[in-house]
Every structure is written in structure tokens, then in C-alpha cells.
Amino acid sequence: MPRVAKPAVAAASNRLEVADWVHAGLLLLADQGIVGVRVEALARGLGVTKGSFYWHFKDREALLREMLQSWRRRATLSVIERLQGRATTPVSRLDSLLQLPFASPKAQDGASVELAIRLWARQDATARAVLEEIDMLRMGFICAIFEELGFGSDDAQARASLVYGFMREGATLPSKLHAETLTTLISGLLVNGAVPEPASA
Missing domain, CATH: 1.10.10 (Arc Repressor Mutant, subunit A)
Structure with a gap:
């Protein structure tokens, strides 16, 4: 049903x-x-x-357009605005991004909606245009974090691609119970090139 x-x-x-x-x-x-x-x-x-x-x-197409715009606002624009306002350092913004797939029980629903939109975009020009804009905005935001950390354009782009890939798939991973450890490890590898030392008991 x-x-x-x-x-x-x-x-x-x-x-x-x-x-x-x-x-x-x-x-x-x-x-x-x-x-x-x-x-x-x-x-x-x-x-x-x-x-x-x-x-x-007016018709079904009007609803579909509004669905795309709603998803655009809620899944990207509002997230970027919130992170820019609350996370004051590039590392804190990166950590917040990496934790988004595990941030709430609704993350799985969000991942399911995004996957459906990506499939829809394969056959619809309007959906594809919105998706391409969103991918560009997200990648630009993540690249800016790494550039602020001192990485050159190519290195920032490569690291941003890894972060974006993780964010897109994170909500589907079976390791949600270890989300904090996982995001800390990824952040350490991408920013410092090393796995952070485990906290002492």
C-alpha cells in the first residue's frame, strides 16, 4: 500500500x-x-x-515541479544555510556534513527520496536540471571547506567527491551504531591524512 x-x-x-x-x-x-x-x-x-x-x-506537472523545488530547498539550500550559521570552522562544517546521513531517523527517508529523484532524472529533463544544480551546489560547498583548510583546487575537488559519495550512501550503511567513529575516521583521513588516535580508556 x-x-x-x-x-x-x-x-x-x-x-x-x-x-x-x-x-x-x-x-x-x-x-x-x-x-x-x-x-x-x-x-x-x-x-x-x-x-x-x-x-x-493546475495539473500533475505543477505538483512535480513543486516537489522538486521543495526537495531542492529542504535537502540542500536550508542545510547549507544552517551549517554556515552554526558551524563556525571548516572542520566543524565538515564533521556536521559527514554526520547528516545519521542525524535523525528521517535520514533514511531522505535518502530514499533522493534515490527516487536520481532515477526520475534519468528520463526527465526538468528533474535532471534540478539535480545537476543541486550536485553543483553541494560539491561547491564541500570544495570550499577543503580550500579553506588550505588544499589546492584539485585536492579539494577530490576530497569533496569522497565526502559527497559518503553522504549519498551513508544512510544506507549497516554501521549506523558506529556513525560517530566512522565520521571521525573519515574526517581525519581527509583533513590530516591520518586516522585519529583512539581515545584512551
Whole structure:
């Protein structure tokens, strides 16, 4: 059965916001791929009629565009803004990035949505353009961290590629219980070229 979250407001009044439809669409995308994101399935899962959908969106394509923009904002732009505001040193920003795949139980959901968008982008030009922009923004942010640490452009790019690859796959790794140790080891290797000494007992 499709996983479509019913917001609390729906139970009370059946009046949904744009964000409710977008969230449900992303969950359905993660579960069934782009072919499964249909207006009928979403309305049924949310317990409303299709009329509620067309109150907010002209058509399915409008929903898909909003889903991409929502993912762009939440999975990249807001993350970069948050790290720039809270993590004051390049090493702290790097450590925070490496911990993102393990940061919360929702990380797995985020990884599933991203994988579905990457598959969608293989066959859709709009999705591909958004994905390419996101990859460029993320890589640029990570490269800047290593350049701030004193690495040249090529070395920064290579290290950023390793970090980005780890971040994309981290939520699917079986070693979540050792996430802190794993991220510390990776950070030490990439920044200092050595594995940090284990803490003494």
C-alpha cells in the first residue's frame, strides 16, 4: 500500500495545504517511483477528493515541479544555510556534513527520496536540471571547506567527491551504531591524512 502521510489538518477539515500534497508526493515518489505519483493515488491516500488537489495545482506537472523545488530547498539550500550559521570552522562544517546521513531517523527517508529523484532524472529533463544544480551546489560547498583548510583546487575537488559519495550512501550503511567513529575516521583521513588516535580508556 502506498505510504502517504495524512496530516492532522486533513482529519479535521479535509482542507490541505500545498505542503501537504508535496510531502505526500515525495513519500509516494520514494515508495513507487515517478510513475506512482498520480493524483488519484495521492487523493485516496490523503482521504480527500481530486478537487482538493486542483484547488492548489493546475495539473500533475505543477505538483512535480513543486516537489522538486521543495526537495531542492529542504535537502540542500536550508542545510547549507544552517551549517554556515552554526558551524563556525571548516572542520566543524565538515564533521556536521559527514554526520547528516545519521542525524535523525528521517535520514533514511531522505535518502530514499533522493534515490527516487536520481532515477526520475534519468528520463526527465526538468528533474535532471534540478539535480545537476543541486550536485553543483553541494560539491561547491564541500570544495570550499577543503580550500579553506588550505588544499589546492584539485585536492579539494577530490576530497569533496569522497565526502559527497559518503553522504549519498551513508544512510544506507549497516554501521549506523558506529556513525560517530566512522565520521571521525573519515574526517581525519581527509583533513590530516591520518586516522585519529583512539581515545584512551
